[in-house]
Amino acid sequence: MSHVPSPYRGQIIDGAGRRATRLVAFVAGPLMAKDRDALLRNLIAGYGDSIRLSDTKANYAVLFVAIMMGTVLSFRDHYPRYLSAPVLMAPFIVIFLNLLASVYPRHPREGRKRFPILRNSKPEDFESFGDPAPEAEHLPVRCAVLSRILYWKTITLQVAYLTTMATIVVAAALLFVAWH
Numbered sequence: 780m781s782h783v784p785s786p787y788r789g790q791i792i793d794g795a796g797r798r799a800t801r802l803v804a805f806v807a808g809p810l811m812a813k814d815r816d817a818l819l820r821n822l823i824a825g826y827g828d829s830i831r832l833s834d835t836k837a838n839y840a841v842l843f844v845a846i847m848m849g850t851v852l853s854f855r856d857h858y859p860r861y862l863s864a865p866v867l868m869a870p871f872i873v874i875f876l877n878l879l880a881s882v883y884p885r886h887p888r889e890g891r892k893r894f895p896i897l898r899n900s901k902p903e904d905f906e907s908f909g910d911p912a913p914e915a916e917h918l919p920v921r922c923a924v925l926s927r928i929l930y931w932k933t934i935t936l937q938v939a940y941l942t943t944m945a946t947i948v949v950a951a952a953l954l955f956v957a958w959h
Contacts, residue, residue: 819918826925833932837881840939844874859957870946877939881932 848871855864 816915816918819922822922823918823925826922826929829929830925830932833929833936834882837878837932837936837939840936841875841878841882844871844878844943847871859953862953870942873942874939874946877935877942881935881939 848868851867851871852864855862855867858867
């Protein structure tokens, strides 16, 4: 191993505390496609998958919050007087608004030439798919739009989650104080 240059050697310590030398491969530059358009298309695909995953999370959360809200409202007669129905509903409203803002689409889908949805489509409507050059100039803009959408979806999901956790803590504290 002494003939291998030092930037390619790495020292590791195994579970018994012994030092061992292993070869570490360093690659100069990123391990991604060198083609700019391919890189942007990969980013767009990743953003699209992440946006769909965020939408799925928000849909499940809406269902969970709706079930939780029904349970809380059904037992409102058992709560202390200072926990009126509007006070009980306030966190649910904040959570629902954030989840709905997360699911709401923020970019227009109409007018896209790649996936046309037409009432009376003709074969001529699908002939322009062979030329990818006009689409290539719009890739950076689409990446920026999808990045912005994913950012705000993440923020609204985090606000809904933190509101849920804070509401649970506050409700537990209020109920503990009221019962003792």
